[in-house]
Amino acid sequence: MTHVPDVVVTGLGAxxxxxxxxxxxxxxxxxGESGARPFDNDWVERHGLPVSFAATLKVxxxxxxxxxxxxxxxxxxxxxxxxxxxAWADAGSPEVDGDRLGSVVSSGIGGIQTxxxxxxGLLAKPGSARRVLPMTVPMLMPNSPTAYVSLExxxxxxxxxxxxxxxxxxxxxxxxxxxxxxxxxDVVIAGGTEAVIHPMPIAAFAASxxxxxxxxxxxxxxxxxxxxxxxFVIGEGAGVVVLESAEHAxxxxxxxxxxxxxxxxxxxGYHITSPEPSGDGQIRAMxxxxxxxxxxxxxxxxxxxxxxxxxxxxxxEARSIRGLLGDEADxxxxxxxxxxxxxxxxxxGALETIFTVLALHDRQAPPTINVDNPDPELVLDLVRDKxxxxxxxxxxxxxxxFGFGGHNVALVVTSA
Amino acid sequence: xxxSEQEILAGLAEIVSEETGLPTDSxxxxxxFTDDLDIDSLSMMTIVTLAEEKFDxxxxxxxxxxxxxxxxxxxxxxxxxx
Numbered sequence: 502m503t504h505v506p507d508v509v510v511t512g513l514g515a516x517x518x519x520x521x522x523x524x525x526x527x528x529x530x531x532x533g534e535s536g537a538r539p540f541d542n543d544w545v546e547r548h549g550l551p552v553s554f555a556a557t558l559k560v561x562x563x564x565x566x567x568x569x570x571x572x573x574x575x576x577x578x579x580x581x582x583x584x585x586x587x588a589w590a591d592a593g594s595p596e597v598d599g600d601r602l603g604s605v606v607s608s609g610i611g612g613i614q615t616x617x618x619x620x621x622g623l624l625a626k627p628g629s630a631r632r633v634l635p636m637t638v639p640m641l642m643p644n645s646p647t648a649y650v651s652l653e654x655x656x657x658x659x660x661x662x663x664x665x666x667x668x669x670x671x672x673x674x675x676x677x678x679x680x681x682x683x684x685x686x687d688v689v690i691a692g693g694t695e696a697v698i699h700p701m702p703i704a705a706f707a708a709s710x711x712x713x714x715x716x717x718x719x720x721x722x723x724x725x726x727x728x729x730x731x732x733f734v735i736g737e738g739a740g741v742v743v744l745e746s747a748e749h750a751x752x753x754x755x756x757x758x759x760x761x762x763x764x765x766x767x768x769x770g771y772h773i774t775s776p777e778p779s780g781d782g783q784i785r786a787m788x789x790x791x792x793x794x795x796x797x798x799x800x801x802x803x804x805x806x807x808x809x810x811x812x813x814x815x816x817x818e819a820r821s822i823r824g825l826l827g828d829e830a831d832x833x834x835x836x837x838x839x840x841x842x843x844x845x846x847x848x849x850g851a852l853e854t855i856f857t858v859l860a861l862h863d864r865q866a867p868p869t870i871n872v873d874n875p876d877p878e879l880v881l882d883l884v885r886d887k888x889x890x891x892x893x894x895x896x897x898x899x900x901x902x903f904g905f906g907g908h909n910v911a912l913v914v915t916s917a
Numbered sequence: 918x919x920x921s922e923q924e925i926l927a928g929l930a931e932i933v934s935e936e937t938g939l940p941t942d943s944x945x946x947x948x949x950f951t952d953d954l955d956i957d958s959l960s961m962m963t964i965v966t967l968a969e970e971k972f973d974x975x976x977x978x979x980x981x982x983x984x985x986x987x988x989x990x991x992x993x994x995x996x997x998x999x
Contacts, residue, residue: 567938568935568938569935569936569937569938572935572936631966631969632966632969632970633966634963634966634967635959635962635963635966636959636963639959
């Protein structure tokens with residue numbers, strides 16, 4: 502049988518509502534800060550938006566990208582490139598043959614701001630088709646972020662953009678791990694990004710009745726597992742990791758944060774937006790990831806939940822975790838970090854993988870904020886307000902990500 | 918009103934600078950778009966689109982290949998003004 506390489510995480514990068522990089526984002530998360538902010542514009546008056554806040558980026562990408570870079574990338578690609586540069590530098594800018602380097606950077610929605618801007622320009626003046634800029638197509642295509650990352654780092658083993666709504670970022674990292682296991686690449690830059698803070702997509706999400714309308718208290722709006730949760734807080738940003746075969750990392754003496762030990766993928770096949778109530782698909786994804794990892798349930802000490810702060814979704818996931826782990830779920834520290842970051846959609850699964858990796862590396866699970874009254878139906882041990890220490894020794898964690906369309910992704914991460 | 922060649926050069930330099938990140942004072946009439954300013958065909962079409970808008974002229978696609986230097990573009994735009 503051919504040798505299947507272990508996959509390790511050697512670099513982390515992000516730009517999020519909590520910070521312009523990973524250290525500032527992680528520090529803010531451990532500190533229990535919120536990235537939700539009121540809009541500083543007239544969208545509510547002008548368009549009648551029912552929601553007046555979002556988790557917007559802490560650091561505008563124009564502070565780190567050049568003007569030409571800003572102009573030729575949709576914001577979704579800008580965020581991805583900012584995060585990828587940090588991750589690559591954090592990994593020590595590995596020397597790797599480009600034919601053995603891949604990129605998998607996903608977006609749930611793609612370059613929608615580019616699409617809307619171009620259409621607005623066309624509507625503004627009759628006969629203005631010639632005013633649509635030639636970069637419009639390469640900016641709006643959903644593979645644009647992964648293509649720019651591939652270009653920047655000369656990643657020629659393949660550039661991919663798997664799309665599974667809010668599971669996209671986690672699916673990208675899972676697929677990247679599979680590419681390394683298959684032997685196609687030694688190093689893969691992987692993650693997710695999203696940039697939909699614009700009145701049209703916000704109106705559309707509001708129309709699906711999934712957004713919190715707690716306009717009088719944005720920082721307290723995202724409250725997974727609280728009895729008064731009323732929907733998610735829409736966010737933006739990107740998370741990117743550098744994955745590497747264990748051999749490749751060891752040969753160059755790279756620092757290893759953690760391992761991506763198992764990947765589980767499933768689909769509900771049930772409803773276009775609602776999660777299947779029994780949690781069967783979620784359980785199958787987690788089970789598959791655990792089996793692939795070889796980790797015993799007793800070593801699972803932490804779960805970074807998908808938990809977006811919706812009434813139905815949070816509890817289905819909690820019951821799935823309990824259903825899979827049984828009594829072993831008693832020693833799982835459950836964190837719902839969207840309480841702080843908001844929901845980065847296609848970026849969420851990647852950012853939460855970074856949180857999961859850091860939780861194992863630093864041996865502390867990040868908090869869940871805004872849980873004044875835990876839902877009595879929550880049958881798990883939620884880490885509230887302050888980080889919680891995780892034990893020494895070999896430990897494992899699960900990062901769950903689910904998406905509209907019935908996509909379920911579970912990643913099992915183990916300590917290095 | 919028509920723009921002078923000097924105004925066109927200054928406006929074009931701004932567009933090229935925004936697109937490429939090069940300083941405006943490096944966008945001189947004798948500079949070749951491809952050889953000196955490293956502008957690819959997609960960037961060139963972006964510059965053409967923005968120049969048409971800024972100077973209210975039409976630069977036909979067939980004409981673009983004749984605009985080798987910044988000076989060529991300035992002359993064409995100056996001549997194309999109504």
